[in-house]
Structure formats: C-alpha cells, structure tokens
Amino acid sequence: MDRLSIVLIFMTGPALVGGLLILVLSLGYYNWQPIAAAIAIGLILTWPAAYAVSRWIKRDDPGWRSRSGKTDSKPDDSVDFPET
Template identity: 60%
Template sequence: MDRLSIILTLVVGSVITGGLVITVLSLGWYSWLAIGGAAAVGFLLSWPASYLVSRRIKRQDPEWDETRVDDVDGVVPDTSAKEV
C-alpha cells in the first residue's frame, strides 16, 4: 500500500480535473456533457497519476529506504513515544 499516493490523489486529481475543465471551456464547449466528461476523465486519471508522482518522489529521495518497513512494530504507533 502506498500511503503517499493516497494523499497525493486529492492534489493531483484536482490539478488534472481543473486543467481538463479549463481546456474544455477554452475550446468553447460549454455543455454539461463536455464539462462532465472532462471531470470524469480527470477523476479516472487521478489515481494512476498520483501513484506515478509518489514513485518518482520516493525514487529521488536519498533518505527513503524500503527495508525500514520491516522495523515497524505495529500499525498503531506507540502512544508513549516522543512526538516528532
């Protein structure tokens, strides 16, 4: 599971959808079908695009280490641990 891509879905989805709606409106297509189609395409492309952005961020981060996932004790963090 890639948690970063879940967070990025909101940002990337709004950028893609907004860009497509602006493109449709600048072409002079003011019907609800054109605007709804652009919004639907943006919605469908938001998850794959955010996954690609997430992978690129992690690939370029020198501090990212996939093997540290095994060091986590559980899903819920320790409540007595120091706040970061």
C-alpha cells in the same frame, strides 16, 4: 496501496480535473456532456497520476529506503518497491 499516493490524490485530483475543465471550456464546449466527460477523465486519471508522482518522489529521495529486503547494489527502475 501506497500511503503517499493517497495524500497526493488530494493534490493531483483538483489539478487534473481543473486543468481538463479549463481546457474544455477554452475550446468552446459549454454543454454539460463535455464538462462531465472532462471531470470523469480527470477523476479516472487522478490515482494513476498520484501513484506515478509517489514513485518518482520515492525513487529520487535518498532518505527513503526499500523495505523489500533486496539490496540496493544496482538501481533498477523495474523493481517495484513494497507498499509502505
């Protein structure tokens, strides 16, 4: 697992859960089922969102280097960097 994504979980989690909860309440659903569903969906999407943000940060950071041993001769978005 990517260490940066672990740190980003603590930022993306509250943002996703809070945003979905605000969306559900603003649509007028005040029962516990829609609120619980919004919280569950937010928690499920937290790690993939943090992982995507982590990859985005690492891809755009000129100081971050790949430790996979591959040369950086051509940028390829399909190349998965090692979990560092």
